[in-house]
Amino acid sequence: MTIRDEKQEGASRPDMHPTLWEISRPGARGVFPPDVSGSAVFGIPDVSMREGALNLPELSELEVVRHFTNLSHLSRGVDTHFIPLGSCTMKYNPKVSDKVASLPGFADLHPRTDPEGMEGLLEAMGTLSDLLQSLLGMDAVTLAPAAGAHGELTGILIARKYFEDRGETSRKVILVPDSAHGTNPASASMGGMVVRSIASKPSGHIDTLALEKALSQETAMVMITAPSTLGLFEEELSEVVRLVHNAGALVYMDGANMNAFLGVLKPGDLGFDIVHINTHKTLATPHGGGGPGSGPVGVKSHLAPYLPTPVIEKTDKGYSFKSHPDPRSIGPVRSFLGSTGVLLRALSYVLLLGREGLPKVALYALLNANYLKKRLEGVLPGEGPGLCAHEFVLSAKPLAAFGVHAGDLAKGLLDAGYYAPTIHFPLIVPEALMIEPTECESKAMLDGFADDFSRIVERAAAHPEELLSAPKRTPVSRPDEVLAARDPVLKEVTVPGSILRKH
Amino acid sequence: MTIRDEKQEGASRPDMHPTLWEISRPGARGVFPPDVSGSAVFGIPDVSMREGALNLPELSELEVVRHFTNLSHLSRGVDTHFIPLGSCTMKYNPKVSDKVASLPGFADLHPRTDPEGMEGLLEAMGTLSDLLQSLLGMDAVTLAPAAGAHGELTGILIARKYFEDRGETSRKVILVPDSAHGTNPASASMGGMVVRSIASKPSGHIDTLALEKALSQETAMVMITAPSTLGLFEEELSEVVRLVHNAGALVYMDGANMNAFLGVLKPGDLGFDIVHINTHKTLATPHGGGGPGSGPVGVKSHLAPYLPTPVIEKTDKGYSFKSHPDPRSIGPVRSFLGSTGVLLRALSYVLLLGREGLPKVALYALLNANYLKKRLEGVLPGEGPGLCAHEFVLSAKPLAAFGVHAGDLAKGLLDAGYYAPTIHFPLIVPEALMIEPTECESKAMLDGFADDFSRIVERAAAHPEELLSAPKRTPVSRPDEVLAARDPVLKEVTVPGSILRKH
């Protein structure tokens, strides 16, 4: 069996790498665990013991190393490519932060260690909490949520509990602009709330009149993404906040786009009651191919009692777990303290940048987005000539006449050596391409991208068939998604070693 | 500027990745070193200060990370491919050994630390030394040499000093079989000795008669590679050793191929006076793209006084530097104790395998080599039907009629997803292909390789032009080596950032 190299002619791109099960060789051994002597009679009745073989791959250590090393070559990350995914803030993930998270004392710390044995971790988490509190302009922060959506759910549950405690149990409606990320309505539902969508104005901004109409005694909260998923700062935000508060409801900020504000604007100052941020976006913790993330939530003082447990507090002896958490707490939203391995990276990032570096993040994120927007002006329609925040949205609609869609442009960009922008989001823009360069890309990279993007759009009009058959320079061409969903194959069912049987 | 992806169609393989200087942007900053306050007036006269700019690349941290990550994709290692390079023993390099070498206490230890502060390192090196002494069957070992060739030089200098001390100053001739690795004669010359080459028998074995004739009062030493670079164990080795010793000379074993003996045969038992091994072959330390290596040397007791300094000795209080090294020592051959980062990996390997695992290395190395030899029997001529040791040599001579050479077959193998065998070595076999599978490759891999090899040889005869234009699936096709050597370009002379000037 030959594991083919990934550097291949398009015309003869080989079949994919075999799976671990296809190359498994029954009887082969990799790493041996510690050798423990003693009897193997454990007193467990047969009925409770595993019956039958454990179908895991059997391979040598070298085979495993090769498998994953070669597979890694078939994926693009920030470390290899420019990833202009809007709303994802794919910025550089400092290697020093990885190192910090791997230090003995952090990496080998049992989460149920007595507090006396985790003073360093408590200090780290307490410090991060304080820093975020300041950067967000909020009064209290929880580090527990495991991702942005988890932060949203936490926020929803806090709002729910808050209104229950106030006896306003009829406040069950969450208003969400139609430009919002799917997690906003989904989190609201999961928190047992009723979701109402608010249509945006053609400009992409919140329709303040529509919102005002929608507000009622039943409104618990309005979730606003700031800057919006179109990369726009809500023109009438202060008015919106005033209206919502007047209606007795809370205002939530989805802070996934906080990179646009970092160090230059504090959500708390804008009147938000709750905000979550995504450390795996704004605070440069690695996305890891889809996770882990972390979604700290900040609240104003009236909501602080509702934060999930455990709660870290600062005493004169340093940071420690609050021994008697407020009974109004929504309870824990996950096991243990938080994704500390992620949060240590976030802390490292904030400490490295400090008060000088943090505002530069937002300023340069805005610079890059506005520069690239300018460079792509006229190539495809966008939101118009004004300043955007940290990202901007283009529409590939004009190309529909040639049968070319946003997704096809994305494939062309893959061939040009980039990851694609976010496509088909926000849903309110037809054929959306959402582009976020982050502060970490150089002018040279942006210029190259703008040139390639423009060239691809030109060719799309002239030779649409080219783009429709893209990508050609990738390990596979477009996979058949319909086939995948028809009768899904979700696991390897090959008999172990099948691929070896050729001999 | 677009850094192209390496996954490309052959027909449109892009130009190479730009160099660090081509993408350098004057004024860009990467990592900041520690910030030291204080005056920058140092009292060094201007005449001794650097004048003019320091032409190093100026890049962001992300640009550096991308550059090297993407370049890594253009190179094959054991971690990605089967590397059947004869005489190179490209076996799996355990990750745990890398970890050991990086442990604080080892990695951050200053080499001039007082002995009291390096007890652990001394124990590690002493232990390795003892283990090698046993495995080599020798009486003393030095860990100083930085590579195999360096070990050879050390051995030559020891022999030289030994004869000088005995007053036999006319012994200046080193006899080297013509099948030997180029380092053997080169090391002998570097040690100020005179090299005489001994022709091998057609079978590849040492011509004992020729050797006997060559031996004289001027012979200092005979260097023998065991098993030979043809993968053969010298039939008449004991006779050869007897003859050389009778002539008053020493016998040196080039132990680069020690993988064939590990745990199953001790060079000392065969009568060798000096032997070096390559930890980066036999003891699974990574080759690192060409180095670092390490070349410990073992000697019999009569040569022990001549070993290079520093010398580690075992006392009842543990291992320590010998405070009064023998005045007969040849002196130091490099700075400090040795390439301890490499040697710690070698020690880890030996300790992991232990007395059970070590002999398996040789046995399975022989198994793999003999199995692959069998599978390729009849494909190209080799040494005949007998058992080989850890590697074997084929000759591509029959293909010369079609204009195809060993190097062309190598290129075909690159396209098939392997690294190539060693070619054009040993020099005594025309169109040599030297194949060493090591014990670490699976039967499945060997079967796949044998099939692909056979197919390539077949097509070479039928469609030689195909092979002559190989490789096609690699990032570049064959480079023009003549052009490279004509007026060599050995450094980047582009003005920094040249590639960016397009915008």
Add this chain to the structure above:
Amino acid sequence: MADFIPHTPLETREMLEAIGVSRLEDLLAPYPSDHVLPDLSDIPSGLTESSLMRKMRSMAARNKGGGSVPIFRGAGAYDHFIPEAVSPLVMRGEFLTAYTPYQPEVSQGLLQVIFEYQTAMSNLYGMDLSNASVYDGATALAEACLVAHRQEGRSTILISDGVDPDVVRVVRTYVEGVGCTLKQIPLVSGQTSLEDVVKCLDGQTACFVGAIPTFWGTVEDFSGFADALHQNGSLLILHANPHALALLRTPGSWGADLATGEGQPLGIPLSGGGPYLGILTASRAFMRKIPGRLVGKTVDREGRTAYVLTLQAREQHIRREKANSNICSNETLLSIQALVTLSLLGPSGLREAAEGSMKNARKLRSRLLAIPGVSPVWQETPFFHEFILDMPMESTKLSRLLLSEGFLSGLPLAGYPSPGAESRMLWCATEMRTEEEIENLGHAIEKVLARHGGMKS
């Protein structure tokens, strides 16, 4: 002293010019001018990399991690063997810094790895399928309960007291949000009685949740549970430690509809509590009802094998408020880590590690029981690698004293619901413990008891 901004001053000027503004601050025009550029004086100055490392190393040194104290504590997070090859593979930049594989053509490596992870989890749990991960074990179980709730709209969740009380609290946070109630089934000698469960079944019973092994270390017999539940139209959910499944009967084999677990024992460092790995598996009937990403195998245009994210219609980015869950980012990197670990160990290695843990747990138990005043809670109940003992001292105090002696003792069960109690401790020994460590621990306890006196001795 770092900002990871690549711009040279010249480039910044050129870019500002192209945009048509003169200063960076002009780009803040859309923001409310009275709030921009706030005071950051409470944020410290930026550190150089080396100062950061110094600071964080000194914080780390104030924690008692496994490198400085042998760990005899489990209770949901375990000190198992992690092969050294795991980290260099998982930390490769291509995996570490990738986004969710929405563009399959340039994410085949990641997609294949997730597909392989799904296979490994399906096989380990004996279930038809696995998703690509959720946040952690607790939220996995909570999500599974929500699947059961959505199935028929039933709102009572029966949950065995064998489930980690802290996990139960998380489940409560989740399910109470949608109006469900939790009903806990007590243990009898560390086991859930089928009769007790059956007594609670009614038309509102969405599911019953059991644990393999229980939080208290015991191994249960779930014979008959699936049938009884299914007859009532309720689901069986089993929350299992994946490491233990190398030896113990699988959720699938007990007839579970959904099975969840905390993936940390599969090669993921303890890391003070996260990031961990939420495992969620199911029988095929629930394929379109479970939350989270799924990777499926398909072919590309030339018929080559290719992998894609599939059945996305379940997810929030398509279904919004009607989605099966709000989950978006999951724990992909940790799933890779678990897969690499399992590949390196293989079935034999995993089994040996589990057996090693069981052997050590038994050695530990014998050694502790040899200490005067230490007594067992259950004499005969089968257990995996954890067990409760009555200690002759208040457990929180004993734990602190042992920590200062250099051991992370069993978990003090003071404050825990029954069978927890003031003087009880939940002890654990994995395959990583040595005989010497067990013996030294025994001595340390004897010393501590002798010096401080026991509560009951």
Add this chain to the structure above:
Amino acid sequence: MADFIPHTPLETREMLEAIGVSRLEDLLAPYPSDHVLPDLSDIPSGLTESSLMRKMRSMAARNKGGGSVPIFRGAGAYDHFIPEAVSPLVMRGEFLTAYTPYQPEVSQGLLQVIFEYQTAMSNLYGMDLSNASVYDGATALAEACLVAHRQEGRSTILISDGVDPDVVRVVRTYVEGVGCTLKQIPLVSGQTSLEDVVKCLDGQTACFVGAIPTFWGTVEDFSGFADALHQNGSLLILHANPHALALLRTPGSWGADLATGEGQPLGIPLSGGGPYLGILTASRAFMRKIPGRLVGKTVDREGRTAYVLTLQAREQHIRREKANSNICSNETLLSIQALVTLSLLGPSGLREAAEGSMKNARKLRSRLLAIPGVSPVWQETPFFHEFILDMPMESTKLSRLLLSEGFLSGLPLAGYPSPGAESRMLWCATEMRTEEEIENLGHAIEKVLARHGGMKS
């Protein structure tokens, strides 16, 4: 408990059968039967990975590395800042486990990196070209001397006492082998006098070797050296610390024909002494005379830029006993490490690190001179980041005492040739030292002197 052998018993049997033997041991037939399968009882049993890690961690803990003691010692190996991004890049399997790039088509990454390393070293040393590395600084200098010797067959090598005495010993080992003699030129106030050199020149003078900075830390003025040597048909070789060249005048600018150095200060961990990096640079006239590998830029068949090993006719595998050197394996991985470090620091970062070292060295010197009984050896001689002081105690003893106080002090110069002496120490401070560490060291010395009394105090 590991052998990295992938074979299953079945596969082994099949393979033996194919070969036509029945047992593995039969494959040993060509070896002398009276010696095969020797007794290995003195080799311990194999360890599992976790036992190995335990063992090696406990050995490592018995060393006083920079993580446990601040390092005030240099003398050829320096505790400089290494960015954390270096290791994950250099340790990527593709680089780490590659062989020498003999097959250029599948080694372009490696070849380009070496080409870039050659560029960086050429620019740093101000020389026309650099090879791809040799073993370490000492052997680099020895090889350079051999180039000078081969040039005209001259056999006297003049070497300044400013060169590290231990490096001189290595050079001696090398050059005496081919019949050369070393002649040492003494220092005057830490500097080599051109007059002293000129006095020694004759028809046998192959070269003169000077150091930048000297082993004793001083910075010399080599004005006129190149001319004087060249007039005599002799070469100027300068052995320079590459880190110092961020600020100091380059070998190229002094007119050197060959320049060498130890690359360890460029991002390579101290590692108890190796592997390090031998830097060897030269003027173009010596392109075909220097040892070691060279990578050149060329084009492939389609005209794309490509890199190859070039001018191989100098090397042992082609020229055998007539080769320029016996070097085969070199230090490629370390050259990558140096290149990555330099790329991350850039010219400004390197300069700042060098300036930081100089600042700290001056602070250290002031602090130490404030201790009664400590006195300078040279008052006015310019120095880089090392300097000698007379200490009021036997230096070896003082070093030991300070080590037990938690400091790696200056190098005791007891036993060293002049200007070394029993009571002298060679102190160093890099940019990694903090004011607090310097102050603490000062206190520790004062304490030690007070407690043990000084030799001269």
